[in-house]
Amino acid sequence: MDEIVTITDTVGLPNQMIDLSKIIYTIRGKQVMLDSDLAILYGYEVKRLNEQVKNNINRFPEDFMFHMTKEEVKDLRSKFSTANINPKSRSLPHVFTEQGIYMLATVLNGEIAEKQSIFIMRAFREMRHFIMNNERMFERINSIELKQLEYQKESEEKFNKIFDYIADHKEDNQKIFFDGQIYDAFSLLTDIVGQAKREIVLIDGYIDVITLNILAKKNVGIHVFAYTLPSARISAQDINSFNAQYPTLTVKRTTAFHDRFLIIDGVHGYHIGSSLKDAGKKCFGINKIESVDVLKDIMSKAQQTGV
Template sequence: MESQEHVKPTDIISAMSDNKDIRSLIYMVRGQQVMLDSDLAKLYKVETKVFNQAVNRNLDRFPDNFRFQLTKEEFDALRSQIATSNGKGGRRYRPYMFTEQGIAMLSGVLRSDIAVQMSIRIMNAFVEMRRFISNNALLFEKISSIELKQLEYQKSTDEKFDKVFRYIADHAEVEQKIFFDGQIYDAFSLITSIIQKAQNEIILIDGYVDVDTLNILAKKNKGTDAKIYTYASATLSNKDVEKFNSQYPTLTIKKTQVFHDRFIILDKKMAYHIGASIKDAGKKCFGISLMKDNEIVIELLNRLKTI
């Protein structure tokens, strides 16, 4: 499998829409996200018995934090969910659960093209679930019991379930987020979601922009203008800008040495402080912070007027 440092954002984002069904098969057991052996076997297109036999032949690759068998109490607690969602309530043995690390190991054990591609899809689904839970933890704590009941009612159909996610997208805001080295997908996904909040204008202050920066800005909403303030040494050429504008107008570039830190300003109303160039997001440890003081946003905009 290709390492995360070599995975381009444009390659990753295309798989996001394929992960909805997989996310519904992820359970929370012992405080971590896991998947059932039978569900994994189905995804990898093998029988559950054959699947577990392949794993048992390579047990040295699956320590307890990669794979574990449910206790009777855990199985009883999970049985109703399994029976309702997957129709597997009649299983005669306690299933094995695989953690994210265990699933990453499966592609090397099952040894097939399907296994490799499916492992990539499953890992992407885990990342999406982890990011969703992390970014909305505060929201879940603040929602009153009445609102929770309303949200649960909305989940009764797929259409109403989508409204819950739109509700969360409209009301939840990440104030601070830190990413560690290797979290390229998580960082790219969050920065993309920030870019897509803008309806009219995006201002990016980043001294080290390049073509990868444009790949991220290409995710902006149609009709949203983009302005980049960057160093004179930035590698973007006039031809790069022309190609971008031919498909995603309108982008303008201004050169300045005034700024050291990186900022994203949306619609002249909201600003984020970013600890690394967005083209390098996730390659090293960095943070993103929402700037809650509107006066600071105004000061930034006034400073830009002088350039």
């Protein structure tokens, strides 16, 4: 049985103070949150939250969400008597990893879910900082989990060096993100999207609802032209829902591109090493494209092949 641990930093949420660190646990070597705690944060009943998950189960692979076993539930209760698990429930709790929590926000309706997901991801980031600064607390964790924490520390240190450098070299045209830095990659991409004054062109073969969450950070009145593969998991309903709140989005299908490109107002372009929906899950880079002629060629190719 994996040892279950928490941290003690406090994260502030709008209109209230909730100690998220006390409801983030480590189970099976992964940092997770219980469905019951997430239901409170997102303003849902547990039953309704899990119904939404069931209706979108293809979006929740095992590294995003899994059922606890009876042994894990028993172990959690023995170590944390305040764990929010209903002893009368016949169902075993779902737990969600950081990626699963972000995906959960995309299938739940309401502004609360969207805002709270950002604060929760910040809490996960603070947790990684805590792990880095408190190694001795984890000496009793089994060797597999300890290796994972050491890897997180190494990634965090590399990440901090990169962003210290970026802070001192704001005009650099390359940025690197290390695996696990989902919130920070999300922040940079939304900053780029927010710079658009006229239009956004996105070429990404695997556009889905996570991608739409990034595009939703655009300014009002900005038109988005998105080009993706025919097999991309973005439905007409997803597009219509987006347009109802953040008009307007036009999605076309094309097989002409392998790489991902984000072009702002036809003059600022970025070559992105990861699909936007996966940004931060693995190490990837973002490179600025200086040539406006190259950007015009890319947009022309997209317009010619998109259907």
